[in-house]
Amino acid sequence: MTTPRQPPPRRVWRVALLAVTGAAIAGAAAVYVDRRLRAAPPDQPSSPPPPDKPAEQPARRPERRLWIVAGTAVLVAAAITVTVVTRSPGDTSVPVVATPTPTATTAMRLVDCQFAIAAATGQNVRTTCGYPAGNPEASFREQSADRSDPRFFGAALPDALATDSAACVVDTPAPKEVDIVYPTLSASFVQVPGLRRIEPTFQLTEANTPVSLTIERAGSPIGPGQQAELSLRLIQPLEQGKTYMWRVKGTPQDVAAGDWSPWCLFTVAEETRDDLGLADEEDYQVTIPVAGWRTVLRAQRPDEAHLDPIADAAGKKSGSAAVSLTGAEWTSVITRLASQASLNDEPEYWEMVDTLSSALGGHPHPTMGLPRDTP
Structure with missing residues (x-):
């Protein structure tokens, strides 16, 4: 198999260009001097030489020396270029072929990412859309999406959140109280024409002490106009009297696109409809x-x-x-x-x-x- 010829590294091109430029300047200088000398009148002797003394030969013009210098400059420039291009790989001062610098993958706009994920649904190929791979531990520290960020323009961002059918008021110091230990978390998304599928991800943690409980789960995929839901009855009960917060995004867990909704806070009542609050062994x-x-x-x-x-x-x-x-x-x-x-x-x-x-x-x-x- 023939290995494709690699283009010369950028440093080689620069040296070659400098050499050719130097040669061109030297040649131009020689031509300029030659023209000035040709235009000057020849030296006239003040009196003829004595008959008994042979006439002196006229001195050689300096342009010949200049042409020699110019030609030498061209040869030196060519030699430098050949030396740089053919330098041994063992010489680390200038590599023979520069290793191409790997370019960082540019992350897609969120809306393009969501369309790519929807198109790949049902296939064995997953895409991260150029974003870093998702890390649940790190993702809990991510900020909520800035809707003024151009990356999120036109995307299916979370639109409205509700805890056990009670609408969530984000960024409020007074969390809503629910009288259930298995609440259902639900969210709607901004509708995007042509986007037929969204794969949501939910996060839930205990407020103020996130180390005690951190849950990140993928919600069931939803179609246009549908709500994403996560029932905690399928996961675990929450504790009565404690405050929790949750949020959602419109991309899978392994896509760290940063499209999180704001946090929604709620408190589980001391007495709940779906749990007696009894210690199992007591x-x-x-x-x-x-x-x-x-x-x-x-x-x-x-x-x-x-x-x-x-x-x-x-x-x-x-x-x-x-x-x-x-x-x-x-x-x-x-x-x-x-x-x-x-x-x-x-x-x-x-x-x-x-x-x-x-x-x-x-x-x-x-x-x-x-x-x-x-x-």
Whole structure:
């Protein structure tokens, strides 16, 4: 295979150019002097030489010497050029062939990047659009996108954010409160004609102490006019009484384009609709009428071992009975009650959900994350 001939390095061209320029100047000087000498009248002797003394030969004109000098300059310039071009690779003073300086990849404009990503969807080729590869640890320190930056003009930037359907007011010192530990984060994007797909990325962290919780997840791809959503029920519950902040961008995790939305802050209430806030291993005791325990037992699966205390209480003839279970067992019992209440539209089951939750210090009307009409 023939190796393509590399063009001479830039330094070689400069030296060659200087040599040729020097030769040209020397030649021009010689021509100028020659013309001046030709124009001057020849020297006239004041008197003829004596007859007994031979006439002296006229002195040689200096232009011949100048032409010799000029020709020498040309030869020297040519020799310098040949020496520079053919210098040995071992001589580090001037390399034979300069190694091309690698040029940094120019990052695409964001809108062009989003179109390229949409076009590559479904293929095994991923593009970073010339941006550095995404790094979740570093990306949490990135600033939000400056919408006046020309890189972002015409792109699908995040337009509106909402936490559990509550619109987010960015950069506010008073975070919105949500009464759910599994909120759904949602965002809409500026619509761009012809852009048929956006691959969003979400970030969530605890406010003021980001080391305690950092979550970066890819949202499901969305089409024009659709909202990007991330349900924390698929990830992990948040803690009651704590403040969190989240943001979103319209590019995948591995594209560090810096197109982040501003941060959206929210606080999880001390009592939430979808979680009892109980410690899994800690024991809790509830006392209610025997009739209530019978209703609770009817909604449960009969083969679960932790139901034995409830079955014993339900077997009493009358009065009230106390039942002790761990936090995890109470969560299972009440979630099962809520599931049957939501599925079969059983008000009696919802009533027992409220009774047990209140007795355990939880929300007065929990949903356990299931559909429920407002009481």
